[in-house]
Amino acid sequence: GVSLPPELRTRETYLRLSPAEAWQTLRALSETASLTDAQVWDLTVWLWRSATRPEALALGAQLYAQNCAACHGETGAGDGVLAPTPVPSPAPLSVPLSSPLPGHILPTMPDFTDPGQILGASPALLYGKIIRGGMGTGMPAWGTIFTEEEIWALVDYLYTIEN
Numbered sequence: 001g002v003s004l005p006p007e008l009r010t011r012e013t014y015l016r017l018s019p020a021e022a023w024q025t026l027r028a029l030s031e032t033a034s035l036t037d038a039q040v041w042d043l044t045v046w047l048w049r050s051a052t053r054p055e056a057l058a059l060g061a062q063l064y065a066q067n068c069a070a071c072h073g074e075t076g077a078g079d080g081v082l083a084p085t086p087v088p089s090p091a092p093l094s095v096p097l098s099s100p101l102p103g104h105i106l107p108t109m110p111d112f113t114d115p116g117q118i119l120g121a122s123p124a125l126l127y128g129k130i131i132r133g134g135m136g137t138g139m140p141a142w143g144t145i146f147t148e149e150e151i152w153a154l155v156d157y158l159y160t161i162e163n
Helices: 011-016 019-027 037-050 054-067 123-132 148-161
Strands: none
Touching: 011 037, 011 123, 019 037, 054 148, 123 148
């Protein structure tokens, strides 16, 4: 087995780093030099799982199904029945309407099943999004509805959707 520095095995590290940042941190350790990239991802998943509790994941799954799935989709793919359809924003007159510029599409739901999207988000970022809402995206602010424990349970659950 790999012996990791104790500071990497804390809930505080989990809250501070995105999975991608944790992977980079683990990859840079001399203790993981002999591991493949896939093995370092396995180690990252292990760290994430060890920072959560089964009860919190079950609570997060329940809250997600009851409050989030209608927009974010049952599987987290951003395809819920209430998810907005992306609509091209009006392009400047000098740009043909058939070729929208990058950034000229109104935001769609995040796809929690896409490792490229979820692995770059830190738990603190996801926590803030849930508390404050989508700020212009139509996502409600849940900070006055859910307890702190419930919000962290949702955050913990979001990382399990991809798996």
